[in-house]
Amino acid sequence: MAQMLTVGEFSQLTHLTVKALHHYHQTGVLEPVLVDPVTGYRYYDPDQVETAHLVRRLRAVRMPLAEIQTVLAAADQQARDAGIAAHLSRLRQELASTAAAVASLEALLSRGPSSSRIDYRREPSRVVLALSGEVERNEIGSWCARVYPRLYAAAGERELLVTGPGGALYGRSWFEQGSGGVTAYLPVDPVDPVAVALEDGPGRLGEAQVRLITLPAQRLAVAVHPGPFDELDRTYGRLGRQVVERGHGAPGPIRELYLINPADTDDPADWRTEVCWPVSACP
Amino acid sequence: MAQMLTVGEFSQLTHLTVKALHHYHQTGVLEPVLVDPVTGYRYYDPDQVETAHLVRRLRAVRMPLAEIQTVLAAADQQARDAGIAAHLSRLRQELASTAAAVASLEALLSRGPSSSRIDYRREPSRVVLALSGEVERNEIGSWCARVYPRLYAAAGERELLVTGPGGALYGRSWFEQGSGGVTAYLPVDPVDPVAVALEDGPGRLGEAQVRLITLPAQRLAVAVHPGPFDELDRTYGRLGRQVVERGHGAPGPIRELYLINPADTDDPADWRTEVCWPVSACP
DNA sequence: TTGCTCCTCACGTCACGTGAGGTGGC
DNA sequence: TTGCTCCTCACGTCACGTGAGGTGGC
Numbered sequence: 121m122a123q124m125l126t127v128g129e130f131s132q133l134t135h136l137t138v139k140a141l142h143h144y145h146q147t148g149v150l151e152p153v154l155v156d157p158v159t160g161y162r163y164y165d166p167d168q169v170e171t172a173h174l175v176r177r178l179r180a181v182r183m184p185l186a187e188i189q190t191v192l193a194a195a196d197q198q199a200r201d202a203g204i205a206a207h208l209s210r211l212r213q214e215l216a217s218t219a220a221a222v223a224s225l226e227a228l229l230s231r232g233p234s235s236s237r238i239d240y241r242r243e244p245s246r247v248v249l250a251l252s253g254e255v256e257r258n259e260i261g262s263w264c265a266r267v268y269p270r271l272y273a274a275a276g277e278r279e280l281l282v283t284g285p286g287g288a289l290y291g292r293s294w295f296e297q298g299s300g301g302v303t304a305y306l307p308v309d310p311v312d313p314v315a316v317a318l319e320d321g322p323g324r325l326g327e328a329q330v331r332l333i334t335l336p337a338q339r340l341a342v343a344v345h346p347g348p349f350d351e352l353d354r355t356y357g358r359l360g361r362q363v364v365e366r367g368h369g370a371p372g373p374i375r376e377l378y379l380i381n382p383a384d385t386d387d388p389a390d391w392r393t394e395v396c397w398p399v400s401a402c403p
Numbered sequence: 404m405a406q407m408l409t410v411g412e413f414s415q416l417t418h419l420t421v422k423a424l425h426h427y428h429q430t431g432v433l434e435p436v437l438v439d440p441v442t443g444y445r446y447y448d449p450d451q452v453e454t455a456h457l458v459r460r461l462r463a464v465r466m467p468l469a470e471i472q473t474v475l476a477a478a479d480q481q482a483r484d485a486g487i488a489a490h491l492s493r494l495r496q497e498l499a500s501t502a503a504a505v506a507s508l509e510a511l512l513s514r515g516p517s518s519s520r521i522d523y524r525r526e527p528s529r530v531v532l533a534l535s536g537e538v539e540r541n542e543i544g545s546w547c548a549r550v551y552p553r554l555y556a557a558a559g560e561r562e563l564l565v566t567g568p569g570g571a572l573y574g575r576s577w578f579e580q581g582s583g584g585v586t587a588y589l590p591v592d593p594v595d596p597v598a599v600a601l602e603d604g605p606g607r608l609g610e611a612q613v614r615l616i617t618l619p620a621q622r623l624a625v626a627v628h629p630g631p632f633d634e635l636d637r638t639y640g641r642l643g644r645q646v647v648e649r650g651h652g653a654p655g656p657i658r659e660l661y662l663i664n665p666a667d668t669d670d671p672a673d674w675r676t677e678v679c680w681p682v683s684a685c686p
Numbered sequence: 687t688t689g690c691t692c693c694t695c696a697c698g699t700c701a702c703g704t705g706a707g708g709t710g711g712c
Numbered sequence: 713t714t715g716c717t718c719c720t721c722a723c724g725t726c727a728c729g730t731g732a733g734g735t736g737g738c
Contacts, residue, residue, distance in 0.1 A: 143727065357453070369412075
């Protein structure tokens with residue numbers, strides 16, 4: 121019979137605390153090979169030390185326990201490595217966005233108040249090729265990256281002329297709850313919406329369908345936001361504040377128009393986003 | 404009377420969710436200027452939008468709410484900036500240790516099992532200059548960085564000859580609970596402990612005192628660990644496993660000797676740590 | 687008998703998110 | 713009257729840490 125290790129010993133050989141080992145037992149991430157049915161004592165096999173070292177390293181790179189469990193249960197080495205690589209890739213993205221957040225903080229502290237122009241305009245109704253979805257705040261970037269290519273492809277297939285930069289509608293709840301309905305759209309040359317919409321296929325499973333819709337005419341307060349998207353709050357603050365102070369805010373989703381966007385250039389400093397706030401009257 | 408903003412409006416202007424705003428209210432981080440006593444409705448001042456933008460950025464760089472509160476309450480701009488700078492510095496350290504963790508994970512996956520020699524030796528009793536403290540796992544690095552210079556200074560003051568590299572004793576509970584008593588020491592030329600100990604001053608407030616103590620003679624199983632400290636678990640695994648398999652483990656703290664350490668070179672790959680496990684007999 | 691190691695609840699942490707159920711003003 | 717916005721509990725999340733109180737083997 122092979123030597124068994126108590127929790128205390130196993131803890132010393134793995135540098136995992138006893139409490140952590142209890143937790144890994146309870147969640148099934150790393151189970152002792154034997155639990156004494158009468159005392160409840162946990163006993164580990166010396167061969168589990170290696171696995172424990174892996175768990176410790178995966179936790180050190182903040183992999184969630186549930187994923188660690190999946191990695192450990194992977195059928196072969198390849199599946200295991202793929203799981204780890206996927207997490208490391210997410211970790212890199214996290215690092216990048218933290219770096220961006222630091223830059224954004226320093227920009228807020230060093231730059232004075234932003235003060236670009238606020239314009240008012242009457243936007244006529246428009247026919248647009250649109251895709252809607254329920255999107256979470258932190259997924260909006262990747263959602264757009266998936267959705268706009270589909271819209272351009274759909275415009276091409278239908279031989280519709282795209283007449284301007286892409287935009288999106290954000291319901292108020294998108295801001296207030298951190299998730300909600302978003303509609304991405306491309307303005308296209310006016311056609312009979314009904315005729316074209318009928319051509320629309322059934323769409324792939326689980327994917328929203330591209331539709332032709334008509335955005336209503338609307339009065340808008342408009343400001344252009346320069347820079348990365350996670351600094352949009354500043355422009356929203358300026359724009360919304362003026363609208364609220366003048367007391368002419370109107371209901372309905374807020375529009376963004378991506379004048380210069382990641383498809384045009386990789387440098388966030390060059391991006392330009394028009395933020396359009398519904399108002400009841402133009403001064 | 405100035406315009407007030409409802410939570411919903413304030414949420415849209417700041418890109419903070421309503422639930423987050425509730426939470427910031429409850430914890431006192433960002434309180435509405437007015438709460439309707441009958442409806443409980445929260446009302447914000449437009450000037451609070453700027454503060455909210457700062458809070459959002461500080462959260463984006465993972466500053467805890469309690470610290471954000473301190474930063475916002477700072478008496479002057481200088482105190483505020485200092486608080487932020489301190490956090491950013493911690494964030495950088497976090498990034499560095501995450502990078503190290505990634506390297507450590509990749510090393511575990513790519514390198515085969517480590518297999519340096521395990522030796523046994525009878526260690527004679529030794530007079531050492533020592534400092535003890537209750538230390539948490541993640542503070543051990545900075546603790547050592549503070550403590551060894553003090554030990555060397557104390558040795559110099561007393562004209563004691565340091566006869567070898569510094570070491571430390573770690574109680575078993577240090578591993579099992581993630582914190583506990585640690586004793587850092589420098590071996591010194593034998594002298595009469597009592598005579599020298601009496602010279603020891605009262606010590607600064609809240610700081611442990613440098614003492615002369617005698618480490619008992621002991622039989623040890625010994626392995627040299629190459630590389631960074633957070634990979635020590637591998638050497639502990641090999642060493643402890645052999646000790647347990649041979650069934651000759653003995654109680655008492657584990658010793659580490661820092662043969663080549665951060666004071667010698669900045670490259671963790673060059674570090675050498677001797678891990679010494681108490682045993683009851685040498686084979 | 688005394689330590690020592692081990693055990694199991696149960697609750698705390700942190701920053702919110704998620705409903706459930708209800709209210710006031712247009 | 714119907715929506716709409718807002719409210720307050722109360723509980724969940726995640727990976728453990730922190731006691732409290734108790735047990736088995738030397």
